[in-house]
Amino acid sequence: MTTGNSAAGIEMLHLDAFLDIIRHATRFMPESAAKTSPLDRAADKIERDPAFAQSRVLSRVLAALVEGGGQFRRADAAVFDAETLKLIVDLVRTKAVGTLPPAAWAATLNRARDAGVDPAPDI
Numbered sequence: 001m002t003t004g005n006s007a008a009g010i011e012m013l014h015l016d017a018f019l020d021i022i023r024h025a026t027r028f029m030p031e032s033a034a035k036t037s038p039l040d041r042a043a044d045k046i047e048r049d050p051a052f053a054q055s056r057v058l059s060r061v062l063a064a065l066v067e068g069g070g071q072f073r074r075a076d077a078a079v080f081d082a083e084t085l086k087l088i089v090d091l092v093r094t095k096a097v098g099t100l101p102p103a104a105w106a107a108t109l110n111r112a113r114d115a116g117v118d119p120a121p122d123i
Helices: 015-026 038-048 053-067 074-079 082-097 102-114
Strands: 002-005 011-014 071-073
Touching (some): 011 015, 015 071, 015 082, 038 082, 038 102, 053 074, 071 074
C-alpha cells in the first residue's frame, strides 16, 4: 500500500509496502547466518557511520518497527547493500515472532538516536 505522491512528486510508501520491496530484493539471497541479535547488529551498523545513507534509512526502518508508522521512498531500498537487506529481514522476522522484549527494541532505537541519526525522513 502506497501513501501516494508527496508535493514534490516523490512516491511515498508505508512500512509494509517498503518491506515488500526489501523482501523482493532478498528473495534469492541465502538467509543470514549471523549469530548475534539483529538489534545489536543494527545499532552497531548505525553507530559505526551515522552519516551514511544506509544508517539513516536503517534507523528509520528501526523506528517504524518500534514506534509504528513510517514512510519511505521507493528509492530508499536501493541504498542498502546485501548484508543490510538481510539484516532488515532479520529485524522483521524477530519483531514478528516477538522473541525480544519491547524494551530491547526501544534501547536499540535510543542507541541510533544517540549516534546522531534522526529517524525522521529527510525529504
